[in-house]
C-alpha cells in the first residue's frame with residue numbers, strides 16, 4: 001500500500017490535543033500554534049481533539065478557533081461527532097464515526113500527541129499507537145509512564161546516579177494504617193517539605209508544608225489528584241533552572257539546549273512556582289540563558305542528557321533542576337511533553353539554541369518518521 005506521503009507528496013500528521021487532564025486548554029492553544037507553523041506544502045493536518053471527558057472528535061482545521069476568547073481558554077468542541085480511535089485489524093489507526101461509513105486514519109504517517117498529564121503524556125495514548133503500529137512524536141510507553149510517575153522517575157534517576165532531594169513515598173494503605181511511622185519519616189526529612197501527587201503536572205495538588213500540623217491537609221490535597229503521594233525535602237533559596245533535550249538525528253546522541261531559569265516575582269505572594277504563577281497571573285518570568293557560572297551550565301546540560309537517557313526518553317524532554325545556594329545542582333523532574341506554546345520554556349530554550357519554533361516542530365516530526373514502530 002502506498003503511504004499517504006507517496007500519494008500526495010505530503011506527510012499526513014494527526015495532531016492530537018485537548019485531553020482529560022487539567023491542562024486541556026493549554027494543549028488546545030499549543031495545537032493552534034503547531035498547526036499554524038506546519039508548512040501546508042509538506043504537511044497535511046488531521047486535527048483530533050479529545051474532550052475533557054475523554055471523547056475523541058475530529059476538530060476544526062482552523063487554528064483561529066483555538067484562541068483565548070473573553071479571557072477563557074479554548075476547549076475541544078464536544079458538539080462535534082464522536083469518533084472512536086482504535087487499532088485496526090490490518091494495522092493502522094481507525095477512526096469511526098457512528099452513522100457514517102467508518103473513516104480510517106490507518107494511512108496517517110505520524111501522530112503528534114500534544115497532550116500533557118495523565119491520559120496522554122503517561123504512556124496510555126502511546127500504548128494505543130504502538131498497538132496500531134503508528135509512528136508518533138515523543139517518548140514511548142515506558143519513558144512516558146516513568147516520566148509521569150514521580151516515584152519511578154526518581155528510581156530511574158537514582159540508578160543513573162543523578163543527585164536528587166531526599167523523599168518519602170506515601171501509599172494510601174500505609175498512610176491510613178501507619179500514619180505515625182510516615183510522619184516520623186517526613187520529620188526526618190526536615191521542614192519545609194513539598195507534598196506532591198505522584199502523577200500530575202502543572203503544580204496541581206502540590207503544597208509546601210512548613211509545620212507538621214499541615215501534613216494531613218497537604219496529603220489529602222495531593223491524594224485528590226493521585227492516591228500515591230510523594231513528600232520531598234524542600235529547597236530554600238534554590239534557583240529553578242531548566243534544560244531542553246532533543247533526541248539526536250540519525251541515531252546520534254541527544255542534544256541539550258541552553259539553560260533557562262524561572263524567576264518568580266516575590267511580591268506576587270507565591271510560595272513556589274505554582275499553577276497561578278505558571279499560567280494565570282504571569283508573575284513567573286523566563287531568563288534565557290540563565291545567568292550561571294559556566295561550570296554549572298555545563299553540569300546542568302550534561303545531567304539533562306543523562307536524565308533523558310536514564311528513562312530511555314525519545315523525541316524531546318525538558319529536565320528541571322534546583323541550583324542550590326551551596327553551588328550544587330539536583331534534578332527535580334523530566335517532562336516528556338513539556339509546555340509547547342511558542343512562549344513556553346522548551347521552545348524558547350531551543351530558539352535561543354538556534355532551532356526556531358517551526359524548525360523544532362519539523363525536527364520532532366522527522367525524528368518520529370525516522371524512528372519507525374515497534375521495539376527499537
Ligand SMILES: Nc1ncnc2c1ncn2[C@@H]1O[C@H](COP(=O)(O)OP(=O)(O)O)[C@@H](O)[C@H]1O
Pocket residue numbers: 165194196200201202203204206232233234235236240272273274320332333
Ligand atoms: N523540593 C522542593 N523544594 C522547593 N520547591 C519545590 C520542591 N518541589 C517542588 N517545588 C516547587 O513546586 C513546583 C512544582 O513541582 P514539580 O515537582 O515540578 O511538579 P509538577 O510536575 O507539577 O511541575 C516546582 O517548580 C517548584 O517551584
Ligand SMILES: [Mg+2]
Pocket residue numbers: 202203320333
Ligand atoms: Mg515541574
